[in-house]
Amino acid sequence: MITKFSTLFAGHIDLGDMGKKATPANDRRYSNEQLISVFDKAESLAKCMDTLGYDTLWMAEHHFQHEGYECIPNLLMFGVHLAHVTQNIRVGCGFNIAPMWHPLRLAEDYAVADILTKGRVIFGVGRGYHSREVEALGGVMLDQDENREMFEEQVDILFKAFHEESFRHEGKFYTIPPRVPYRGYELEELTLVPRPARLPVECWQPIVSASPRGLDFMAKHGIKGIVGGGSALMAEAPIQAYREALERAGVETELGGNLCIGVNFHIAETREQAIKEATPFFEEHLKMFGPLGFIPMSDDQLSVLNQRGGWDDAGLPSLESACEAGSWYCGPPEGFIDYIETMQSKYPGLDTLNVQSAMGTPEAVMIEQLEWFGREVMPHFRSS
Numbered sequence: 001m002i003t004k005f006s007t008l009f010a011g012h013i014d015l016g017d018m019g020k021k022a023t024p025a026n027d028r029r030y031s032n033e034q035l036i037s038v039f040d041k042a043e044s045l046a047k048c049m050d051t052l053g054y055d056t057l058w059m060a061e062h063h064f065q066h067e068g069y070e071c072i073p074n075l076l077m078f079g080v081h082l083a084h085v086t087q088n089i090r091v092g093c094g095f096n097i098a099p100m101w102h103p104l105r106l107a108e109d110y111a112v113a114d115i116l117t118k119g120r121v122i123f124g125v126g127r128g129y130h131s132r133e134v135e136a137l138g139g140v141m142l143d144q145d146e147n148r149e150m151f152e153e154q155v156d157i158l159f160k161a162f163h164e165e166s167f168r169h170e171g172k173f174y175t176i177p178p179r180v181p182y183r184g185y186e187l188e189e190l191t192l193v194p195r196p197a198r199l200p201v202e203c204w205q206p207i208v209s210a211s212p213r214g215l216d217f218m219a220k221h222g223i224k225g226i227v228g229g230g231s232a233l234m235a236e237a238p239i240q241a242y243r244e245a246l247e248r249a250g251v252e253t254e255l256g257g258n259l260c261i262g263v264n265f266h267i268a269e270t271r272e273q274a275i276k277e278a279t280p281f282f283e284e285h286l287k288m289f290g291p292l293g294f295i296p297m298s299d300d301q302l303s304v305l306n307q308r309g310g311w312d313d314a315g316l317p318s319l320e321s322a323c324e325a326g327s328w329y330c331g332p333p334e335g336f337i338d339y340i341e342t343m344q345s346k347y348p349g350l351d352t353l354n355v356q357s358a359m360g361t362p363e364a365v366m367i368e369q370l371e372w373f374g375r376e377v378m379p380h381f382r383s384s
Contacts, residue, residue, distance in 0.1 A: 099139030256347025
């Protein structure tokens with residue numbers, strides 16, 4: 001039964017002009033003063049959600065985005081701050097991109113955040129999808145096979161560091177610790193200091209391709225999955241595949257168990273009004289994520305995304321079609337209740353729903369939408 005509600009803020013500034021007739025994504029460039037506005041924006045969202053009883057504010061780790069879309073580079077540091085200016089809401093790392101980190105530094109930083117916030121920062125890992133940031137920070141992304149190998153080895157190290165009092169690791173990318181002399185003996189094991197105060201560590205990962213290898217790796221470590229909201233199509237295939245991976249690992253769960261499903265939304269008095277208001281935000285979402293491969297498009301369609309206007313004859317996806325597919329909800333609050341009840345019936349093991357505004361949505365609109373949902377939709381599921 002769905003009882004927990006969260007949202008995702010990937011870190012976009014208030015862009016100003018938005019949609020198909022606005023500035024192309026690659027032409028956007030903002031001042032440092034504008035880019036750092038994301039921190040006040042996220043704090044406003046966290047305080048609003050905390051007051052309304054939301055469970056988690058998820059944020060995304062990204063780097064170098066002068067375009068203004070995803071501008072939060074350090075989730076753990078920021079999560080500690082947000083936990084200290086709110087009372088109850090948790091802050092989710094959605095996600096720390098492991099190939100951009102040394103796994104032991106990531107493990108240490110999470111442990112410190114866990115201790116300082118008394119467990120209100122949620123750990124999450126991902127492989128990455130921006131070549132500019134992953135490759136620039138010393139990781140591998142263009143070679144996807146090596147990216148996955150590196151990611152899996154890093155996560156293996158993270159879980160050893162979290163859960164074993166002392167450990168060593170020898171793999172393709174890392175030998176930890178190196179066999180070096182230290183204070184009169186040869187180093188053979190390491191202990192993470194500090195380790196997280198709460199064990200085992202709750203960890204989340206996006207489900208994108210839903211490959212058996214990727215899902216079996218998640219099941220091996222007990223990693224929970226987030227589906228939708230830009231990570232994958234909100235369809236039953238990846239949800240069923242995740243359940244099957246858990247079964248192969250000896251874990252029985254109802255369909256939707258150990259998952260969070262994401263859906264973009266916009267509430268208004270009518271469906272027509274909601275679609276009209278949210279269309280520029282949806283179009284900005286296309287401009288951001290289409291070229292990164294998250295939305296199936298032809299080369300001609302991708303070319304159109306990189307220009308101001310001229311979209312009408314390109315056959316690009318529409319917000320109406322996204323609503324029909326179920327990856328978006330647009331309409332009045334009572335319709336959203338019906339939408340969620342249908343999802344609850346389809347996925348009886350699901351207890352967490354991520355409702356989020358699209359990339360580019362201004363802060364005032366995001367606050368308005370969170371308040372509307374929190375006051376007119378959420379209570380229906382909290383009281384049932």
